[in-house]
């Protein structure tokens with residue numbers, strides 16, 4: 653999601669993330685309707701549906717709907733999503749070819765309710781398996797060897813451990829996975845207690861945990877939401893920019909990686925768009 657040109661009418665990723673933090677249920681609705689897409693695009697699609705009063709549901713491009721036996725209704729405007737564009741470029745001197753990926757916003761998608769035609773099978777939300785995710789992410793779960801009773805879990809290098817009596821085991825699992833995926837553990841080890849300290853790395857890990865918990869309807873989202881909202885209310889009042897755009901992009905990408913890694917391989921490869 654880097655190097656992307658963003659047109660003025662498309663919200664920033666950080667704004668979408670703050671919206672999801674402040675509106676319980678938004679992430680779950682986005683995930684159940686659009687789980688084939690990246691979380692950023694899920695939220696982008698959902699806010700457009702809400703703005704236009706469209707029912708959230710499967711989305712496809714015009715030709716894909718045609719292939720499915722449906723046509724886009726006359727006068728319907730396409731939804732805008734962010735898509736990767738890969739270009740090859742040959743270097744003049746060395747003749748070496750390089751591949752560049754940039755991102756662009758394109759109005760190319762239509763939600764089911766904007767189309768008519770043959771019935772489509774309702775989509776089922778894919779199962780998520782923790783062991784599968786750990787294996788796919790090359791992260792090892794090790795025994796919890798801390799004696800501090802307040803410690804819920806820790807992350808070091810590519811290892812994580814969860815206290816067997818952690819209060820919110822899934823939340824802690826996602827939080828520790830996030831520390832690894834976000835690259836935090838290359839800088840330091842993380843031992844997380846019941847009270848998460850106020851710093852940006854903890855906000856990033858906790859936001860990933862929120863996105864994962866709420867997408868999968870697992871316990872812990874409320875706790876994460878409270879922590880992050882507290883971060884957004886710094887000192888004087890609500891600061892919507894308290895989560896930098898760069899962090900928002902990292903958060904969305906990490907949550908995406910975790911959610912995708914835990915699906916069965918057939919589900920992972922199934923028309924994963926963007």
Ligand SMILES: [Zn+2]
Pocket residue numbers: 827831842843844848854857
């Ligand atoms: Zn932490």
